[in-house]
Every structure is written in structure tokens, then in C-alpha cells.
Amino acid sequence: MKLPDRLPAGRVLIGVVTILLAMTAVAIASTVLALDSLGDARARSVDQVEPSGRRAKDLNRALLDQETGVRGFVLTGENDFLQPYLDGREAETEAADGVRNLVGDVNGRVSRIEQLAGQWREQYAEPTITGIRQSGPVSTPVQDIDRGKLLFDRIRGEAAALQSDIGELGRKSRDDLSHAANVVLWLVIGMGVLLVAVIGxxxxxxxxxxxxxxxxxxxxxxxxxxxxxxxxxxxHGPRETVMLGEDVDLMRHRIVQELATLDEAKTELQRSNSELEQFAYVASHDLQEPLRKVASFCQLLQRRYGGQLDERADQYIEFAVDGAKRMQVLINDLLAFSRVGRITREQTVIDLNELVRQVVESYSERIEETGARVEIADLPSVRGEASLLSAVFQNLLGNALKFKGDEAPVIHLDVERDGEMWKFSVHDNGIGIEPEYADRIFVIFQRLHPKDAYPGTGIGLAMCRKIVEYHGGTIWLKTDVDSGSSTGTRFEFTLPVVPELVADVEEVDV
Structure with missing residues (x-):
């Protein structure tokens, strides 16, 4: 079954709830009627038929008491024997009324019993009692006794028939009670099955x-x-679902449009970056030769005419030589920066312990001069280009030695596993970097100190970021560092774990 589109879900729920309520109402009404019928059948059986049977027995007993009393009085003539007769008459009336009030006249038998009893008393009992009181206990004529016995036998027959009829009423009421109970039982079972089917x-x-x-x-x-x-x-489906689908589809259209715009912008940015890198490479490469000539001739001027001109001329020549040398360093750094990611080599698995050892050896004179202490943890092997990764550690260790404080430099190189990445940290006790410069220091040519205070071109950390990101990692300045009396600096960067190396180590451990 398929719901017509645009039909509100609330209307569907209202229809379902209405059906459930209607089914529940019908079930409750049917149960109430069945229980009422069961109650009526039980009340008739317990409160009417069974008591009427006892009343019928009381009526029969009252009639027998009357007959017994008359017989005793006939034999003895004593009034004491008439007491059962007198009491029986009252009990007869009470029992007859009780039966009639409970179950009615029962096929007219109660009335016939009362009529026959009255006839028996009128034609036999009363004349016999009157005669004995007048003449005393004498032999009653046989025909009178036979007539009285005949009359009372008819009473006995009606009383027995009354009890039989009441017994039939009892059986019928029990059958009705059983039928009503079965109706209630099957109704409850049927309602249960129906409700389960309806709910399902x-x-x-x-x-x-x-x-x-x-x-x-x-x-x-x-x-x-x-x-x-x-x-x-x-x-498809209810209105809310269709509207939600339309909203999502509208959002999809917007995403497609934005992605198209982003793709165009990305393509343009890639083209622009490529052109800029090409320009930087060409410019730095092409500037090498004229700059080399400028530097060479300035040095020749310094050697040949040094001391022959006035002091200001010697100073100007020195400025020119120093500027040419700094320009050469700057162009070389720019050339190296432009080559990262553009001129690529095959990446291999590199033992960082050996690579860092070579870097530290390259700074041996500076370490001895400053009295520095370099503590290096056991480093893992990673996949990459050795020359580029060597440049990262050279820049970070070189900066730690360059920007030292009053105390001898203490440099810690640590590493830890962070999911699928190795996280490296280079921590020193130097002059530190203010947190507001945490992003600026990674921008090319951005310096925090004047060139006469600390040498350099301001390209080192930018080179580190480009190399680390080229290898699939990230680098940042840890700003919450406190190393004793000095703030210190802590750089952290990540490099991907080599899966096959980790698998080999785990197998060896097992």
C-alpha cells in the first residue's frame, strides 16, 4: 500500500488512533454486555433458582407436617398433636409465597398445590378434627380415610412435580451460566486475537x-x-517527508553550486601558486648570476681599494658587500623553499636516530661553544625525503641554539605515538616566543627580532611547515610552556606512522 504524496503524517496518525479507539470501544462494549449477561445468569442461578428449591422443600415439609398432625390427632384426640398441623399451615403459606416471589408460579403448580391443600383441609382435615372434638377419638370411616389419602396423594404429586420443575429451572440456569461464561471467554480470546491482528x-x-x-x-x-x-x-510518502526531501535536495543543489565555485577557485589558486612558485624559482635562479657578479666586484673593490679611500667610502663598500652576501643567502633560501613539493624524489624509510645524529654533529662547534646539552629520545623510522626532514631538525635545533637565554642551552627532543601519527617535540630553555606570534612565525620572511640581533632570513620555520605538511603532518608552537626561570620554546609536529614497520614490531613482541 502506498500513501499518496503530500498527505500529512499527522492525519495518518489521527486515522490510526481513531481506528484503535473505535476497536477498543467496541471491544469494551461487547465485554460489558457479556459480563452483564454472565452476572444475570449467575444471579438467577444463585439468588433465585437455588433458594426456590429450598422453599419448595419447605412447602413439601409443611404439607407433610399438616398430614402428620391430623393423623396423630385422629389416633389420640389430643390437641397437642394438632400443633404441627397449625404450624404447617403458616409454613405452607410462607413457603408458597417464597417460591412465587423467587421463580413465579412455576407452571401454575404453586397455585394448584395451595388449591389442593385447601381442598384437603376443607373436605377431610377440618371435618375430621371437628368430629373428633365432638365425639372423641373413634374409628374414622374407611371411606373418609381413603378420600383424605387420595386428596393428599394429589398434593404429593404436585409437590414432587414442583420440585422437578424447579430442578429443571436449576439445570437451565446452570446451562445459561455456563453459556454466558463461555461467551465471555471466547469474546475475550477473540478480542485479544483481533486486537493483536489490528495492532499488527x-x-x-x-x-x-x-x-x-x-x-x-x-x-x-x-x-x-x-x-x-x-x-x-x-x-515519497507523507507531506513532512516530501518537504524534508525537497529541503535536502535544495541544500544539495547549493552544495553543488558552491563546490563548482570552489573547484574553479581551487583551480585558479593552484594555477596561481604554480605560477608563483615558478616565478620564485626562476627569479631566484636568474638572480644568482648578476648578484654573484655584484658581490664579486664589491669584494674586489674592498680588497684593492680598501684603506686607500676615506673611512666613509670603506664603510659604503662594506655595506655593499654585506648586502650582496645577505641577498645571496636570501635567494638561496627562497630557491630551496620553492623546490619543496615541486621537485620531488622517491620517499624512503628513514631512520631518524641516524638523521638527527648527523644534524647534531653539524652543530658540534656551536654546541661546544655554548655549552649546550642535547637530550634525544629513541626516535622511530618514518617515510619521507631525508634531505627535507633533515632541514626540519636543522632549523629547530639551530633556532634552539641561536635564541638561547643567559643559561647554557638545554634541548630535549622527544616523541610519542598519537594514534596513526608520531608526535615530535623540540623543547628548549631559551628566550621563548610570545603566544600572539604563534602563527606569524610560520609565515615566510616574518622576523620577530632585528637582523643585527639574530642573523637569519626569516624563512626557516616557514620551510619547516611546508616540509612537514608535504609529508602529511602538521607543526605548531606549544604556547603553554614554562621551563624554570625562562619561558622556553616548545615546537611540536607530527609525521605519519609507517604501518608495515609497526606490524613488524608487533610480531617481534609476540
Missing amino acids: GLSLLLYRLLITPLEGLAEQVRQVASGDFRHEIDA
Whole structure:
């Protein structure tokens, strides 16, 4: 079953709830009627038929007491024997009224019993009692006794028939009670089965009408979220689901448009960067020769005419020679910076312990001069270009030695595993860097100190960032560092773990 599009989900839920309420109302009404019928059958059986049977027995007993009393009085003539007769008459009336009040006249038998009892008393009992009181206990004529016995036998027959009829009423009431109980039982079972079927059917209906469209929409959204932005979202089902699908599809269209714009901008940026790198390379490369000539001739002027001109001329020549040398260093650094990522070599697995050892040896004179202490942890092997990674450690260790404080430099090179990356840290006790310059120091040609205080071109950390990012890592300045009396500097950077090397180490450990 398919729900027409644009039908609100709230209306569907209202319809389902209405059906459930209607089914519940019908079930409750049927149960109430069945229970009421069961109660009526039980009340008739317990409160009417069974007591009427006892009343019928009381009526029969009252009639027998009357007959017994008359017989005793006939034999003895004593009034004491008439007491059962007198009490029996009162009990007869009470019992007859009780039966009539509980179950009615029962086929007219109660009335016939009262009529026959009255006839028996009128034709036999009363005349016999009167005669004995007048003449005393004498032999009663046989025909009178036979007539009295005949009359009372008819009473006995009616009393027995009354009890039989009441017994039949009892059986019928018990059958009615059993039938009502069975009706209630089957009604409850039927309602349970029906409710389960209705709830199951409505649940399936809701699943088909509401959940299935949502699952289809979610599947299409996941497809778009996975990167297939060209996939058109086609939502069906209730109005809310369709509207949600339209909103997501509208958002997809905007993303596609923005991605197209970004692709154009990225292409243009890549072209611009490529042109800039090419320009930097060509400019730095082409400037080498004229600059070399300028520096050479300035040095010749200094050697040949040094001391022959006035002091100001010697100073000017010295400025020219120093500027030419600094320009050569700057151009060489710019040339090296432009080559990172543009002129690539095959990346190999590098033992950083050996690489750092060579870097430290290159600074042996500076370390001995400053009394520095370099502490290096056991370093892992990584994949990359040895010359580029060597430049990273050279710049970081060189800066730690250059920007030292009053105390002898203490440099710590540590490493730790951070998921799929190695995190390296170079920590010193030097003059430190203010946190507000944490980003500026990685920009090319950005210096925090004048060139006469600390030499350099301001390209080292920018080179480090470009090399680290080229190898798939990141580098940053740790700003919450405090090393004793000096603030110190702590650079951290990451490089990817080589999976095959880690697997080999784990196998050896096992």
C-alpha cells in the first residue's frame, strides 16, 4: 500500500488512533454486555433458582407436617398433636409465597398445590378434627380415610412435580451460566486475537506509510553525504517527508553550486601558486648570476681599494658587500623553499636516530661553544625525503641554539605515538616566543627580532611547515610552556606512522 504524496503524517496518525479507539470501544462494549449477561445468569442461578428449591422443600415439609398432625390427632384426640398441623399451615403459606416471589408460579403448580391443600383441609382435615372434638377419638370411616389419602396423594404429586420443575429451572440456569461464561471467554480470546491482528496490521501500515519513505529518504541522504552530490533526491510518502526531501535536495543543489565555485577557485589558486612558485624559482635562479657578479666586484673593490679611500667610502663598500652576501643567502633560501613539493624524489624509510645524529654533529662547534646539552629520545623510522626532514631538525635545533637565554642551552627532543601519527617535540630553555606570534612565525620572511640581533632570513620555520605538511603532518608552537626561570620554546609536529614497520614490531613482541 502506498500513501499518496503530500498527505500529512499527522492525519495518518489521527486515522490510526481513531481506528484503535473505535476497536477498543467496541471491544469494551461487547465485554460489558457479556459480563452483564454472565452476572444475570449467575444471579438467577444463585439468588433465585437455588433458594426456590429450598422453599419448595419447605412447602413439601409443611404439607407433610399438616398430614402428620391430623393423623396423630385422629389416633389420640389430643390437641397437642394438632400443633404441627397449625404450624404447617403458616409454613405452607410462607413457603408458597417464597417460591412465587423467587421463580413465579412455576407452571401454575404453586397455585394448584395451595388449591389442593385447601381442598384437603376443607373436605377431610377440618371435618375430621371437628368430629373428633365432638365425639372423641373413634374409628374414622374407611371411606373418609381413603378420600383424605387420595386428596393428599394429589398434593404429593404436585409437590414432587414442583420440585422437578424447579430442578429443571436449576439445570437451565446452570446451562445459561455456563453459556454466558463461555461467551465471555471466547469474546475475550477473540478480542485479544483481533486486537493483536489490528495492532499488527496498523503497525505494518504505519511502517509502510511512514517508516519506509523515511528509510528511503535516509538512504538517499546518506548517498549524497558520501559524496555523490549529483544524485537527485526523490522523496515519497507523507507531506513532512516530501518537504524534508525537497529541503535536502535544495541544500544539495547549493552544495553543488558552491563546490563548482570552489573547484574553479581551487583551480585558479593552484594555477596561481604554480605560477608563483615558478616565478620564485626562476627569479631566484636568474638572480644568482648578476648578484654573484655584484658581490664579486664589491669584494674586489674592498680588497684593492680598501684603506686607500676615506673611512666613509670603506664603510659604503662594506655595506655593499654585506648586502650582496645577505641577498645571496636570501635567494638561496627562497630557491630551496620553492623546490619543496615541486621537485620531488622517491620517499624512503628513514631512520631518524641516524638523521638527527648527523644534524647534531653539524652543530658540534656551536654546541661546544655554548655549552649546550642535547637530550634525544629513541626516535622511530618514518617515510619521507631525508634531505627535507633533515632541514626540519636543522632549523629547530639551530633556532634552539641561536635564541638561547643567559643559561647554557638545554634541548630535549622527544616523541610519542598519537594514534596513526608520531608526535615530535623540540623543547628548549631559551628566550621563548610570545603566544600572539604563534602563527606569524610560520609565515615566510616574518622576523620577530632585528637582523643585527639574530642573523637569519626569516624563512626557516616557514620551510619547516611546508616540509612537514608535504609529508602529511602538521607543526605548531606549544604556547603553554614554562621551563624554570625562562619561558622556553616548545615546537611540536607530527609525521605519519609507517604501518608495515609497526606490524613488524608487533610480531617481534609476540
